[in-house]
Amino acid sequence: MEIVLVGLNFRTAPVEVREKVSFSVDQARRAAEELRTQGILEETLVLSTCNRTEIYGVHADANRESASALSRYLSGFHSLRPDVLNPSLYHYYDHDAVRHLFRVSAGLDSMLLGEAEILGQVREAYLHAHESHVTGPVLNRLFQAALEIGKRVRAETELGTRPMGVASAGMKLAERIFGKLSDRSALVLGAGTVSEQVVSQLRDRKIKNLYLSNRSRDKAEEFARQYNGKVMEWGEWDTALKLPDVIVSAVGVQDTLLTRAMIERAMSARGNRALFLMDLGLPRNIEPATADLYNVYLYTMDDLTEIVNQNRSARQTEVPKAEALVEEHVGKFISWQASVQLIGVLEMLRGSLKQRRAAFLHEKLAGMNHFSAEDREQIGNMMDELIEQLLIVPAERLRSEKEHRRKIQNVEALRDLYLSDREKL
Amino acid sequence: MTHTPFVYLTVLAYLATMGLYLRFLYKGKELTGRLATLLMFLALALHYVALLMRARGTHTVPYHDLQGAMSLFGWLLAVTYLCLEIYHRQRTVGAFVIPIILAFFFAANATPSHPGAPAPAHGVIFALHVTLSILGYSAFALACVLSLMYLGEERLLRIRRLGEAVWRLPSLELLERMSHTSVLVGLAAITIGTGLGFLAVDRHLAEHSSYLDPKYFFTLFVLLLYAVYFRLARTAAWRGARASRLCVFNFVLVILNFAVVNLFFSQSHRFF
Numbered sequence: 001m002e003i004v005l006v007g008l009n010f011r012t013a014p015v016e017v018r019e020k021v022s023f024s025v026d027q028a029r030r031a032a033e034e035l036r037t038q039g040i041l042e043e044t045l046v047l048s049t050c051n052r053t054e055i056y057g058v059h060a061d062a063n064r065e066s067a068s069a070l071s072r073y074l075s076g077f078h079s080l081r082p083d084v085l086n087p088s089l090y091h092y093y094d095h096d097a098v099r100h101l102f103r104v105s106a107g108l109d110s111m112l113l114g115e116a117e118i119l120g121q122v123r124e125a126y127l128h129a130h131e132s133h134v135t136g137p138v139l140n141r142l143f144q145a146a147l148e149i150g151k152r153v154r155a156e157t158e159l160g161t162r163p164m165g166v167a168s169a170g171m172k173l174a175e176r177i178f179g180k181l182s183d184r185s186a187l188v189l190g191a192g193t194v195s196e197q198v199v200s201q202l203r204d205r206k207i208k209n210l211y212l213s214n215r216s217r218d219k220a221e222e223f224a225r226q227y228n229g230k231v232m233e234w235g236e237w238d239t240a241l242k243l244p245d246v247i248v249s250a251v252g253v254q255d256t257l258l259t260r261a262m263i264e265r266a267m268s269a270r271g272n273r274a275l276f277l278m279d280l281g282l283p284r285n286i287e288p289a290t291a292d293l294y295n296v297y298l299y300t301m302d303d304l305t306e307i308v309n310q311n312r313s314a315r316q317t318e319v320p321k322a323e324a325l326v327e328e329h330v331g332k333f334i335s336w337q338a339s340v341q342l343i344g345v346l347e348m349l350r351g352s353l354k355q356r357r358a359a360f361l362h363e364k365l366a367g368m369n370h371f372s373a374e375d376r377e378q379i380g381n382m383m384d385e386l387i388e389q390l391l392i393v394p395a396e397r398l399r400s401e402k403e404h405r406r407k408i409q410n411v412e413a414l415r416d417l418y419l420s421d422r423e424k425l
Numbered sequence: 426m427t428h429t430p431f432v433y434l435t436v437l438a439y440l441a442t443m444g445l446y447l448r449f450l451y452k453g454k455e456l457t458g459r460l461a462t463l464l465m466f467l468a469l470a471l472h473y474v475a476l477l478m479r480a481r482g483t484h485t486v487p488y489h490d491l492q493g494a495m496s497l498f499g500w501l502l503a504v505t506y507l508c509l510e511i512y513h514r515q516r517t518v519g520a521f522v523i524p525i526i527l528a529f530f531f532a533a534n535a536t537p538s539h540p541g542a543p544a545p546a547h548g549v550i551f552a553l554h555v556t557l558s559i560l561g562y563s564a565f566a567l568a569c570v571l572s573l574m575y576l577g578e579e580r581l582l583r584i585r586r587l588g589e590a591v592w593r594l595p596s597l598e599l600l601e602r603m604s605h606t607s608v609l610v611g612l613a614a615i616t617i618g619t620g621l622g623f624l625a626v627d628r629h630l631a632e633h634s635s636y637l638d639p640k641y642f643f644t645l646f647v648l649l650l651y652a653v654y655f656r657l658a659r660t661a662a663w664r665g666a667r668a669s670r671l672c673v674f675n676f677v678l679v680i681l682n683f684a685v686v687n688l689f690f691s692q693s694h695r696f697f
Contacts, residue, residue, distance in 0.1 A: 161453065162592060172592065176582055179596035272661040274597065291583075295665045303585050310587070 003138065004041070005097035006070040006089055007054030008110050013088035021078050021085065023048035026129055031055070031077055032134035040069045043136035045129040045143065047104075049121045051111050057102065058138045067091040087339065098142060098333050102326045105118035105150035107159060113317050114159035114322075119150040141336060149329040156325065157318045166304045167197040169311070171205060172247050173304075177274050177297060181363070185209035187232060187244040191216070191223045194250040194280050199227045202246075212245060241266035248278040249285035259287040263293060272374045278304070342398050342411050346391060349418050353387045430480075431475040432534050438468035439527050446519035450590050458516040465507055465519065472500045472530065492533040494559065499529035501556075502563035505610060509567065513603050515595050521570050551625045557618030562679055564611030565651065569676035571604040572669035579666050601665070604672060605658060612651050619644055643682045650675045 008021065023031060028046035035041045041057035048054075055074065059066045075085045092100050098107070105122050107114040126143040129135045135143070154160045171181070179182055186207050188195050191214040203212060210229035214220035220231045232240040241247065241262060251257060251266040258277075263286075267275060277298040279286040284300055291298040361383065365376055398410050445461035448454070476496055483493070492610050506522045509515075551693035581587060595603070623641075654675055 155454075158452075173582070173587075175596060176578070176591070176594070177597050179599050268661070272664055274665065294667075297582060299585075306585065307587060 002059060003093050003097045003142065004057050004059055004066050004094075005054060005072065005092040005100060006067055006074065007047075007052060008085075008088040008090065009052035009054075009109070012090060017054065017080075017085070017088050018051070021053045021074060022050070023053060027077075028125070029132045029134075031073075032129060032132060033143065034077075035073060036134060038073075040066065040073060043139045044134050045125060045139050047122060047125040049118065052104070054104075056097065056139060056142070058136065062291065069095070091410055095330060095334055099326065099330050101142065101146050102149045102329055102333075103323075104327055105146040106153040106322050107150070107321055108153075108319065108326065112164045112249065114154075114318070115164065115310065116154065116160050119147070119154070137340075138337075142333065143327055145157055145333050149326060152329075153322045157321045158333055159315055159318045159322050162314055164308055164311055164315070165197070166301065166308060167194070167201045169304045169307045170198065170248070170280075170299060171201045173297070173299060173307075174276045174278075175205075177276055178245060180205070181208075181246070182206040183208050184246060185211065185244040186248065187211040187240060188229075189213050189247070189249040190281070190286070191219045191256070192250060192252075195223075195248070198248045198280070199223070199229070201333065203227055207246075209243070211240065213240060224404040237262050237381065238265060238269075240271035245274070246276045246278070248280065250280040251285050252281065253285060254283065256287045257281070258287065258290070260287045260289045260293065261289045263287075263296060267293060267296065280304075330349070338411055339399065342395070342414075345394055345411055345415050349414065350387065350391060352418070353391075354384065355399040357383050357387065428534060428598065429475060429478040431471055432477055435468060435471040435475045435530065436527070438464060438471050439523055439530065442468050443520065443523040443527065446516065446523060450517050450520045450593055452679040453593050460515060461519055462507075462510065465503070465510075465523075469500070469503050469507065472496075472503065476500060492536060495529045496533035496564075497556075498559050498563055499526045499533065502526050502529070502559045505560070505564050505567050505607065508610075509603055509607060512606065513595075513599065515599060515603065517590075517594055517631060518571065518574065518603070521574060525566065525570065543640055548625070550621050554618050554621040554625055557614045557621065561611045561615030561618055562621075562683065564607050564614060565676050565679050568604045568607035568611065568672050571600050572672040574603065575600040575671070576666060579669075597665075601658070601668070604669070605655065608651055608672065610653055612648070612655065615644070615648055615651075619648065640682070642680075647675065647678050647682055650678065 007019065010018065013021075023046050026050060032044045033047055035055070035057065041059055043058035045056045046053075047056065055070055057066070057070065071086060071089055071091075071313070072082065074080075074089070074232075075082045078085075091223045098392065101122075103109045105119055107116065107118055111116050126135070126147070129143075130140065163172045172180060174184075180203065181202065184207060184210070186202050188199055188210070191212070195212075199210065199212070210227060210360070212220050212227070213223045213231045213232040213234050213236050214223065217231065221232070223229070224231045237258065241258070242265075249257060263275070263277070266363045272295050274295045274297065277286055277290065277296065279298065279300045284303060286298060286300075288298075288300075290296060357380070361376070361380060365371060365379070371379070394414065398414070401410060442461055442464040445464060447456055449458040449461055470592070477491075479496065483490075502522065503526050506519070506526075510519065574594065574665060575597055578591065579597060582597075583589050594600075650671075654668060654671050657663040657671065661672070
């Protein structure tokens with residue numbers, strides 16, 4: 001039983017190609033079932049996120065042929081010409097496939113190094129595949145190990161602790177001032193992509209009151225409906241600014257939107273309670289001199305980008321630790337795989353030896369009529385016992401072998417030396 | 426002075442606790458934090474036994490001399506901190522408080538004992554007066570540490586220098602709340618302690634003491650300043666960094682009161 005992986009990700013394929021080969025949950029289920037019924041794979045799992053699509057499978061003998069069949073299936077499923085798809089695909093087999101999945105799960109293969117979302121996506125993909133009964137003992141074990149390594153890397157390294165996006169860095173900074181944001185209010189100015197990212201972060205933190213304001217009221221209302229917020233009238237700043245603890249501005253305007261005097265009045269109205277300002281507009285929306293006001297914390301896009309860059313470097317230093325953990329788990333998985341293979345080989349060897357014993361006894365005892373049926377049975381049992389004793393020593397030695405590669409080589413040697421080509425299959 | 430094994434064990438326990446709190450600050454592992462708290466309980470118990478053995482050895486109360494008073498101060502600081510940690514569920518402050526506890530414990534045990542003027546009073550009221558006063562000072566010391574942390578974190582946030590540990594420090598608002606709690610405990614302890622002190626003076630020391638001693642005035646002045654801090658910290662103009670600076674300033678006056686006023690100006694309160 002060998003593991004095969006065919007897939008593409010943000011490094012190998014542009015977004016236009018990634019979009020075309022992504023799988024919905026239902027499509028992933030259907031593809032997995034078809035791959036099994038068509039005999040391409042015995043176990044299968046489809047992992048599809050916005051940055052990657054990967055098909056993991058187990059085949060009796062994974063080789064380039066099974067990977068090619070998978071590639072053909074992928075282009076057929078999505079009606080893409082192989083010459084368009086194939087250059088973006090990567091193929092991994094066995095240990096390399098295991099290592100790749102573990103790195104994915106640990107966030108080491110992510111666009112945003114160490115991001116946590118991928119672990120949830122791996123978990124979801126595994127749960128869906130498991131519920132559809134398209135996985136088997138090998139993929140179950142593989143994905144459980146992948147989830148374990150994902151959790152371990154996040155618990156034992158600093159890879160996922162620091163914010164990597166501008167919006168999340170801003171929210172983390174706000175938490176340095178207020179603690180939890182669940183009993184706070186926030187005002188977001190603008191309704192573009194950046195504002196949406198910020199609102200999504202605020203909602204994740206269960207912000208108590210979310211106020212939204214935009215030059216186009218219709219858009220603000222639509223935004224408010226979508227994120228369960230309240231619309232504030234654009235331009236009525238003296239009313240709007242005194243309520244929130246966090247103000248995020250991401251508007252494309254040429255002139256300053258919020259002046260120092262406006263914030264000063266707001267601070268006076270809110271009893272000088274701390275105010276966190278995030279200026280994500282270009283050109284800047286908030287007058288820079290506002291940063292000097294007492295209890296006001298102003299962060300611009302440049303400040304947050306600088307923090308994100310610092311965090312990226314800090315995360316990078318954690319990579320060797322995470323890679324070491326991945327290697328440790330790859331070793332464990334290979335060891336488990338070798339043990340499973342060993343049991344299979346020993347079973348086959350035992351069956352083969354018993355068959356030969358039966359044929360041997362049948363032939364040798366044919367002319368020995370003085371042996372009763374009981375005697376023949378006793379001789380058979382004695383020979384069975386001898387076979388078991390002969391198998392115990394190599395089995396024990398193989399089980400206790402600590403070096404994974406040697407263990408696998410020994411299992412392979414046992415297979416090659418004692419099993420016929422037909423039995424090996 | 427020969428030390429009991431409990432002195433060395435206490436130092437070891439505090440050092441180990443500090444190591445764990447520092448590791449928790451930098452790594453943020455929950456298990457490390459819990460272990461630090463557990464070890465802190467053990468260090469407290471050992472410190473208590475060390476205090477007890479010392480009192481038995483000198484046949485007097487721990488606060489009879491400066492060294493004993495410092496050791497008791499360290500122990501009460503540890504108790505106050507632990508209560509605050511449990512109340513606010515915040516462990517990252519530990520790494521900043523333990524060095525102060527250790528410094529007091531070292532100072533108390535590294536120098537030979539020189540008993541000052543013996544306290545001219547005994548009895549439960551006097552013992553309560555001293556213990557509550559030291560508890561109050563230790564709570565103020567803790568408030569000072571928290572205020573310094575606030576000022577440091579606030580500065581780092583303003584200059585955008587966010588190192589590894591800053592992401593794990595308590596939020597500014599929590600530090601402010603913890604500082605308020607600590608000052609409240611200190612205020613209550615010192616108020617009751619000072620009241621009991623006047624009672625003790627009234628009962629036993631009328632012939633030796635005068636109510637006009639500078640020590641008493643300075644203590645009441647410090648109390649007033651902390652009450653002012655407590656009030657101002659909730660007002661629009663002072664909340665935040667200004668209140669934290671006031672808290673640090675107040676503690677400087679406490680040290681002044683504890684050392685300079687006691688030693689050089691007081692007529693009837695020249696003991697610790």
